[in-house]
Amino acid sequence: MSMFQDFLKSGESNERRCDTPEALEKRRCSEKNIFNPEPSVDPLKDAELQNKKENVVQLRPQNLNLKLRVGVPETFTVTFKRAEGYPIDLYYLMDLSYSMQDDLEKIKTLGQEILNTLMRVTNKVRIGFGCFVDKVGMPYVSTVKAKLANPCPSRLDTCQPAFSFRNVLRLTEDAREFREQVSKQIISGNLDSPEGGFDAMMQVAVCQDEIGWGNVTRILVYTSDDTFHMAGDGRLAGIYQPNDGKCHLNRYGLYDKGNEYDYPSVGHLSRVLSANNIQLIFAVTEKSVPAYKALSELIPQSVVGELKNDSSNVVQLISEAYGNLSSTVLLEHLEAPQGLNISFKSHCGNGEPSDWKKSGKCNNVKIEQQVCQNCTVRRSEALRGASFSLKVNVETLCACNCGDREEGSPSCNGNGNLECGVCSCNKGHLGQKCECQRQGARNTTLTMEALCRREKDSQLCSGQGICECGTCVCRGHFRGNFCECDDSSCGRHNNKICNGQGICDCGTCKCHANYIGPTCECSTKTDKCTNKDNVLCNNHGDCECNRCKCHAGFIHDFLAEWTLDVLNACASWLIFQTSVKLCIRSLSNAQHMCSSNTLTRTFTHPIGAIDMTALVLGSSVSGVVLIGIAIIIIYRVLLEVYDRREYRRFLLEQQNVQWKENQNPLFKDATTTVFNPLHSEY
Template identity: 60%
Template sequence: MKMAWLLVALLHFVRLLQTLETPMECRPQPTCQECLKSPYCAWCKEKDFLKFGESNERRCDNEKALRKRNCSDVFNRDSVKDTRRDDDLSSDPDNIVQLRPQNLYLKLRVGEPMTFNVEFKRAEGYPIDLYYLMDLSYSMKDDLGNIKNLGQKILDNLLRVTRKVRIGFGSFVDKVSMPYVSTVNAKLINPCPSRLDTCQPAFSFKNVLGLTEDGNEFKRKVSEQKISGNLDSPEGGLDAMIQAAVCQDQIGWGNVTRILVYTSDDTYHMAGDGRLAGIYHPNDGRCHLNAEGVYDKATIYDYPSVGQLSRVLSANNIQLIFAVTEHSIPTYKALSHLIPQSVVGVLEKDSSNVVQLISDAYGNLSSTILLEYQQAPLGLNISFRSQCSKGEYSEWDRTGRCNNVKIGQQVNFAVRLSASTCLSKAETFLIKVQGLREELKVTVETLCDCDCDDREHSATHCNGDGTLHCGMCSCYGNHLGQRCECQRQRDTDTVHEIEAQCRQSNSSQPCSGQGSCECGKCQCRSPYWGEFCQCDDTSCERFDGKMCGDQGACKCGNCQCKAGFSGSACECDTRTDKCNKGSLMCNNHGNCICNRCKCEPGFFRDQCTELSSPCQTYKNCVKCTVLKEGKEGLEANCSEVCGSVRPSRIPDAQQFDCQIEEITFEVEMDKENGAIKIAYADTPGTIDKTRVAVGTAVSAVILIGILIIIVYRVLLEVYDRREYRKFELEQKKVEWKSSQNPLFQGATTITMNPMHVED
């Protein structure tokens, strides 16, 4: 087992080395700047690097290939990671650090991904701000009485997992407009359905108490609240959540874990519902609380959409707990799927279980770590891999996620960045854990400019008619050529004469159609080269999907094979080691072609060591030999059908696998020299199988009949003997006595027959 694991590890290591040694493919470009925009490309800025007729694209290749082509001055820019802030993870109350690093500056090549690691560790005792948002519609009347006494219990329960907790309270009903709330004057003052009850006027949202550590203050403020009422079942909860999230100063949110507890016993209105009341302005997502903490623009702006609510909560790092009654659970679970860092809990009808519900929900929220990015610029691709325990990383995904993370447990993430285009300037985006304010600031700059430090105007290398930059001449005016050595001609005859110098023959295209004719010389497009751009080092034949079978170099469309290989695609191995069987080549039954045996008909295997269908192959040879037995000279010659094989007769009758008519034979191959040996003999005398079968069947029937009769007679004899013994036993038991029967009396009356006459 250990050997198997060792072998797997070794193969993996070999593949890794092959990957590292194999240079990434580069797509050549005509300028240095375009070259750097192409992944894995470098630029040769050596002045005299290009050969005659080569285009500037030949300067652009991967660095290893340029070095191999003897470029002594390669310009290349590698991706760089600069860690500008990397504080250690800490649970110190005065300096809590849960995410590292905190600031990175990256320089990326387009198309070349960069990977870096991010660590997160849940700190013990991280402070909590909890804002309790309650539905005060009339159906929540029983709940309000219980909530008045639960503030301190909520604080005490959360203090078990953190050192500092603050709690606040807000309430909501619905927009004060028909058809949500009755606008009859009496109902505006007292919206209770029964005149015997007293309710406070309806409102959309009210911040009753900002975040505080004082449980008694929470109890006092909540005790002052009265129930309210509305007409329809859905409430204005989404309006209230938006205001509770964006009104940072009024609520008093701190730089801590932020939790919003939403309690209700019914569903909610969403974007578009406001049109029923003539409210058509989209929700602007801003804070509109007046001095009394009331949302006073509810009749101007429509309800927010679910997507808008999700973005606002995420932007303000607020985690959401839905505490709703059982019949509303399906609705809020569907809503929770659309809002990250939110959970749903079942609220008892009188809210008596809210303390335990909040505790359980907070545990679920805080144990789920979701790493995501925000404000990423276009053209930047970001993906994550998660290592939630000591095991392997997960697959790449758009977010990093770990569940059931305990306090003090560290989880790791790998982040991969790749730029698909050049950025006009350095761009910054954020990587953060949902629900927390801690963030990693990442600034990205793309490396797309060539700064070769060799710019020379009217350079001598360019014959004074161009600027030298990155080893390449940019010619002035009508000047052309690698060194601006000629001018563009306007005279037609002159142009034709110049083009004629670029034709390989009178019928061919200038520069073979693969370049431009400048100054009577071809400037070829990559990968073409040569005096007339007739050569292409990428058009050679392929073998097994590889250029020149990976056993040669492609030069001008032809493979130049390494020693030991031949063929148009270097597909032929000139060695013969795989054809040899001892001292024999292909066992004397084939030819060695490209180090592989091409066997004669009737032979197969790598060294032609096996016969295929020997009976069929040599039956004519045996038949000919039998027919010409006893003859001599040409009449006895069967070489036409036997070749070099000479069958031999065995005098005694034999039975072999092969048979023709009354002759049976076998074919064998000599393991030493590969020679074929055939031995044949007469078939042993045959027996009439029909008579044998009939006789056997009749004999079997008779024998079975006799056996049945014998068995019957034996059984009958046994039965008779047993019955006779029983008779004898019964006979012995009978006793015959001669004494007179006492019951017998003789006759006492004598009667005379009157008709009888005695003589």
């Protein structure tokens, strides 16, 4: 931006001060008067990395102020050091369907062992417990009255009624309480193989207060021996309302909206788990491992471990899975404003840095190992897992801090302050130099507006500006007392204003040296009109715009060397012309030198007959090909129109569909009543 107060021409707006340094210097603004602010990075919170129990800092810096210019990237470094002993919240979510009976008995004795194992890698551990079965309704759970009360396959066994999800124990440090609450649990049962684990995981993630999640590493251990229901399966029971992703636990810890909302989708569940920084461990039996590995690929920060049939290896599985989870450092941005491009380069300490990517990731990071990420700009970046975040405040450099404020400046007629070469007028004054005092009387305003009209009935400032204090302030490239001059309206040659060889001044080209013409299209040089002997057009022509224009009876000398084949080709091009001179004259304009070789001397042989075979054959083949391409294009367009119409009809039918709950017509009630026809005779 130019800071020189007399830089603008008459009528030019203040916006013309802003341009590239080269353009400003070309417009005679000296380098010392150009203000060109540079982007900067200012750490607002930059605490040292530390491993103290009361205050663990793994990410540095924590808050940045970033000043940016449009189109100019800025890079800063983020450092992460994996701390030893970071606190852990572990929630154990268990499938209580009947096939998990032996697993439940084993878990009742493993609470203390799980805590002891995690205490080896951290100073503070809390553990919680929850369980799930499935939605209470057909075809997931039998709705026969007796089966609702005791869903066990055998009447000799005792099972608790089925439920969707129950939060049994909030996160606690007391292993004894964990053991007591788990020991009270009784197995349940359902009908179909897939389980309702998605409903349970959604409630565990969104019910922050009920579960008791803290600002620590959050781990959810999910154990099951079968696959899962997901979005859309609820329609089998007449449940068509999508999952709302909200907490619906009653005062007993039960999820009581299971028969109102469908199961969540994989994408919905993944997004909620990520937003709440919950790392997921799937502990499943051998037959279910492939399904959960495929699911794990869609959920960030999740791993799969194979669970023995009686869950005897669950402690070892949790320990190994925790090591895999916490050794991955992922840096990415959340909710960046539109228009900001963010990329990361990872320095993981294992050799060469990675390429620039949309997220930074380092695997197998050991305890006390430090990794760095280079980030080019922008808003808010956060690490997955523990809730450590780096906040980046982005400020766009749109104002100038020139440091040359002059209050009551004479350049502003004493009616304003001079800042960056521009007058900031006091109240009641206006104009580029605050030379005008605002008046309230209508006739005064009309008088001032009259000064902004070129003619009595013309537009104010020619319609290209606003009238301030009787002076036009023009928009864009317009200038002049009445904004009548447009420095971009000059004629073009070779698609360039003034042929790139002049300056547009109020609609007229002012050409540079050696160029003339309305658009500076004509060069006054003669270097292309002279031969090696420095003779101008062989003395048989005139040099116009650095090109020879031959006198009558003279042609360009390159025709003297033309062969009969070349002239035949020329005649073929002019199929129905009787005079070859037309062709020669039309082609002769491409050269600059003139000689005494006339048309008569050029033709020493007669022109041969014209062979039309190639022309006819080529035209026929081209026509067939073009017709075929046109037919294919028309067919594809019609097919696309048809497909779009069918797809719109399909969407409309989907919106109008209504699912109703109906009784299975093949179902027979277990109770049968028979009347004795002879009963009335006794």
